[in-house]
């Protein structure tokens with residue numbers, strides 16, 4: 001029986017050295033230690049032993065059992081360690097691998113310029129105000145001293161929703177809305193979309209953007225207007241930029257002027273951008289007409305104000321040397337991605 005026990009142990013050790021999976025290991029455990037296992041078989045037959053032999057064999061059986069358990073446990077540990085190692089290997093993560101490039105959006109050139117304009121005027125104490133794009137005839141024309149049949153309406157034909165509701169042709173109606181709802185001093189700018197029933201070409205679009213400015217207080221003069229616009233031109237187009245005011249007419253300002261800036265491409269010598277003029281026309285402005293102040297319940301004998309307005313697209317096109325306005329609306333990434 002001693003030999004039998006020894007041979008069981010030797011057999012197990014041999015088998016153990018030949019297996020390579022934990023399933024096989026479990027099979028071996030059952031085969032050697034299970035209820036119907038080899039060792040159990042030996043222990044069962046111990047009844048046939050003499051009283052002297054029994055404790056000796058019993059003790060040996062226990063030692064063999066302990067040895068087998070230890071050998072199985074050792075193997076199990078080795079398998080577990082191996083499995084863990086393989087898992088780590090499989091799940092290896094290289095944090096230095098470059099990621100898939102993300103396509104990033106960017107701002108539209110009109111938005112870029114609009115923000116730049118806002119920054120300049122915010123820096124001079126102006127508030128940014130929004131106004132509705134669907135406007136009434138009253139705010140778009142009437143309040144701005146442009147009654148029905150006024151010739152100035154001819155160049156600002158637009159899209160009518162009803163006889164009295166239309167898509168605004170200019171950002172100027174925001175002037176009237178603000179003057180109605182605030183008390184002077186009023187110092188606002190208002191960028192936004194405007195609409196005119198113009199056919200699309202290189203310099204026209206039925207929808208475009210304007211930028212309005214308004215300052216109303218006691219004692220505001222044309223000198224304030226000139227100083228502000230001169231500062232604006234220098235910040236926008238460069239320190240050496242000069243401005244030139246030419247008399248003009250707008251129904252809602254008196255006197256009115258158009259403002260040119262010295263060409264920032266040639267410095268005023270004359271080039272392709274300024275068409276040899278040396279000057280580029282950028283905006284309309286003037287002193288707010290007394291009728292407009294009165295329409296908005298501001299006493300023109302106490303307060304004066306200046307206003308100005310210009311197209312943002314024009315500035316974008318000059319700034320970036322774009323010769324066709326349609327590029328700005330076609331959403332062609334080959335064009336737009338140049339501004340990122």
Ligand code: DAH
Pocket residue numbers: 169170171172212213250252253283284285286306307308309310
């Ligand atoms: N609203 C005018 C236009 O669309 C531009 C303009 C001219 C605005 C003079 C003003 C201004 O505020 O004072 O042609």
